[in-house]
Amino acid sequence: MYLGMDIGTSGVKAVLVSKAGAVVATAARELALSHPAPLWSEQDPDTWVDAAIGAVDDLAVHHPREVTQVRGIGLSGQMHGATLLDEDGRPLRPAILWNDGRSQAECDRLEQRCPSLHAIGGNLAMPGFTAPKLLWVARHEPEIFERVAKVLLPKAYVRYRLTGEMVEDMSDAAGTLWLDVGQRRWSALLLHATGLDLHHMPRLVEGSEASAMLAPELAQRWGMAKNVVVAGGAGDCAASAIGLGAIAPGDAFLSLGTSGVVFRVTDSFAPAPASAVHAFCHALPGLWHQMGVMLSAAASLAWLAGVMKTPAAALLAPLGERVDGPSPVKFLPYLDGERTPHNDASASGAFVGLRGATGRGQMVQAVLEGVAFAARDNLAALRAASGPIAEVDLVGGGSRSPLWAQICADVLGIPVHRVEEGEVGAALGAARLGRLATTGEDPAQVCTRPRRLASFAPRASVASAYDDAYRRWRELYPALKEPA
Numbered sequence: 001m002y003l004g005m006d007i008g009t010s011g012v013k014a015v016l017v018s019k020a021g022a023v024v025a026t027a028a029r030e031l032a033l034s035h036p037a038p039l040w041s042e043q044d045p046d047t048w049v050d051a052a053i054g055a056v057d058d059l060a061v062h063h064p065r066e067v068t069q070v071r072g073i074g075l076s077g078q079m080h081g082a083t084l085l086d087e088d089g090r091p092l093r094p095a096i097l098w099n100d101g102r103s104q105a106e107c108d109r110l111e112q113r114c115p116s117l118h119a120i121g122g123n124l125a126m127p128g129f130t131a132p133k134l135l136w137v138a139r140h141e142p143e144i145f146e147r148v149a150k151v152l153l154p155k156a157y158v159r160y161r162l163t164g165e166m167v168e169d170m171s172d173a174a175g176t177l178w179l180d181v182g183q184r185r186w187s188a189l190l191l192h193a194t195g196l197d198l199h200h201m202p203r204l205v206e207g208s209e210a211s212a213m214l215a216p217e218l219a220q221r222w223g224m225a226k227n228v229v230v231a232g233g234a235g236d237c238a239a240s241a242i243g244l245g246a247i248a249p250g251d252a253f254l255s256l257g258t259s260g261v262v263f264r265v266t267d268s269f270a271p272a273p274a275s276a277v278h279a280f281c282h283a284l285p286g287l288w289h290q291m292g293v294m295l296s297a298a299a300s301l302a303w304l305a306g307v308m309k310t311p312a313a314a315l316l317a318p319l320g321e322r323v324d325g326p327s328p329v330k331f332l333p334y335l336d337g338e339r340t341p342h343n344d345a346s347a348s349g350a351f352v353g354l355r356g357a358t359g360r361g362q363m364v365q366a367v368l369e370g371v372a373f374a375a376r377d378n379l380a381a382l383r384a385a386s387g388p389i390a391e392v393d394l395v396g397g398g399s400r401s402p403l404w405a406q407i408c409a410d411v412l413g414i415p416v417h418r419v420e421e422g423e424v425g426a427a428l429g430a431a432r433l434g435r436l437a438t439t440g441e442d443p444a445q446v447c448t449r450p451r452r453l454a455s456f457a458p459r460a461s462v463a464s465a466y467d468d469a470y471r472r473w474r475e476l477y478p479a480l481k482e483p484a
Contacts, residue, residue, distance in 0.1 A: 001069035002438070004431030005055065006236060006424075007048050007077035007155045009033065009097065009258045014055035015424050016066050017431040021448065023421055024066055027058040034094065039101035039127075039345060041336070042094035045083050048154055049161045053218070060222045068223040073162075073214060074231040074434030076239030076426040077155025079175040082133040085150045085157075089166075092144050095154065096133045099259070099295050099336040101345030103127045106135035110177070114193040121190055122174070122181040122271035122279035127337070127345040128295070131177035134194045151176075151200055155233055162230065163212035166202040169232035171239075171289075173204060174280035181288070182269035184281055205232040207242075207283030208436035208443065231437035233430055234283035237261050237291060242283050242429030244393050244419065245449035249287075252389045254375055254408065254416065255425075256398025260297030262378040264290050264389060272385035276340040283433060284443055290385060292340035292378025296349070297371050298398040300333040304367050308360065315364045321402040325462050326469035327362045329353045331370030332476055338374070341381045342477065350480055368404050372411035373473045379412055391415040393452075395425040402454065409456040410466050419450040 001024070006013045011031050016024040029051035034042045060067045080098040085091060096102075107125035110132055111117060117125060125132055130151065138145040152160060153176070156168045173179045173186075178194070178201065180187040186201050205211045214228040234242060237255065241263060244253055249267040254260070266288045271279040278291040296303070305312040330352040337345035351363065379389060394416050398404050400423065409416040421428050432446050 001066050002431040002435045003070045003073045004427040004434060005052050005075050006427040006430060007052065007158050009078045012051035012055050013424055013427045014059055015427040015431055016059060016063060017428060023424060023428060025059055025063045026424055027055040029054045041097040041100040043097060045091045045095050045157050048158050052158050056222060064223065070224050070228060072229045072231060072434035072438030074430035075155040075159055075233035076236050076430040079172055079235040080128050080130050081154045082130050083152045083154060083157045084148045085152060086147050087149045092147055098128045101127045101337045103132035103136040104345050106132040110135060110193060114190060118271060118273045120180050120187050121177045122269060123177065124273045124276055124343055125177060126339055126343055128339060129175060129177045131194045134196065138195055148200065150202065152202060156202055159230060162218060163215055165212035167205055167211040168202045169205055169207040169234055169283065170281035171207055171283045172235040175235060181279060181281055206285045207232045207234040207433050210437040229438045231433040233433055236426045237263055238283040238289065239429035240395050240425040242432050242447050243425035244395065245447045247284060247443055247447050253393040253395055255396040256297045257396035258299045260294035260371060260375060262292040262375060262382055264382055266290055270386055275381040275384055276343045277381050277385045290382055292381045294374045294378060295338055296333045296335040298396060300335060300367050300371055303335055316401055316403060318361055319365060319403055322406045323365055325465045327365040327369055329358060329362050329366040330473050330476060331366040333370045333374055340378050352476055368407050372408045373470050375408060376411050376470055393417045393419050397423060399423060405456045409458045410462050411470065413458045416456045418453045420453055421450055
């Protein structure tokens, strides 16, 4: 039996996976976000640990026999979050998260300081990445910066608390702007550009390698053996790829989680910073991937549900499983700024085209379409970077909706496939990495593709209307952007 834990933004998920590869049980604990100032997004790192342990506690209560059989654990997690620790391994301040936009000025400074940033780090300096956050702390909280002994990403902090070891995997480390992504090692040059050194960084391993052993007191708490292996694990997107069996060059998927991602596997380091495409290490040795990233995907629907004080499922139900064409209302899903293709932390969301007769259903549909249009922007960026994508599997919380899947197919113009276990893809991928680290098996035998539950083909009857709607939607961002 293998255990996967996904340290997300809105919650922690834990899954038990059998030797046959089946998900046996799941558990989840919610997390809260803090926005103490405009563009800020923070979390208390210890809440990740409490939620992770609590989720496994729940599994141990309801599935005690299976939990005692766990031999390997894998972790996945939200990327980029700056978790700053002192000499005693205690957090110095709340973690600054991936969707925090406060450090645009520091991004500009980093680009000026380090002309080789793109070639080494493979990416533009964006406020979401970890390195600019440290420059912000050095500038605005110098007393804290002086006390920083280690910088960990969210899942690495959870690993530290579960094992006592400070270790990071290549896929998550690639999102810091401190990794030499092509060489898969920390870059002293990039670290120096943010006032740090190699001793501030955790040890690096591949995602499928053993990183540490579960602490004895936790193994005893859950009735596990004393030698439970904890794998290197992966950033959430790379872990989702492992859960989907996306381990061959060209494999692709679309994630509609809190954020949104269009992901493609590559067999070499292929940076494309000009179009704000991310180039990261994959969770397996010898593989990399490209990503286009939207900062508010399912988060946009959750926001609307909160504003309307109606559960998201109740908002979607009246629309059925397909619509006859685009909503007359347009929605920009830039509630937390945007990465691909705009790299604009100050971008904001908007409804456009509201009329006195506009109903709730048209606004809900506009949100779904706005996210799909943003995904089309990302798909176009990846196509420009390294060629076409013929089809995508759909994962994340948004994958529950057949309507959203059909809208994505119609907007993207390619088949979209809902897959089994699509909502726990990252945690499933983490469990698979835990297995690989424990057994040393061939990844191709473990990282198999999930069963497709339904396929959605683009409909010729609405293709022209969606092309026109997308063209008009693309005019909104430059028209609404505030002057610098």
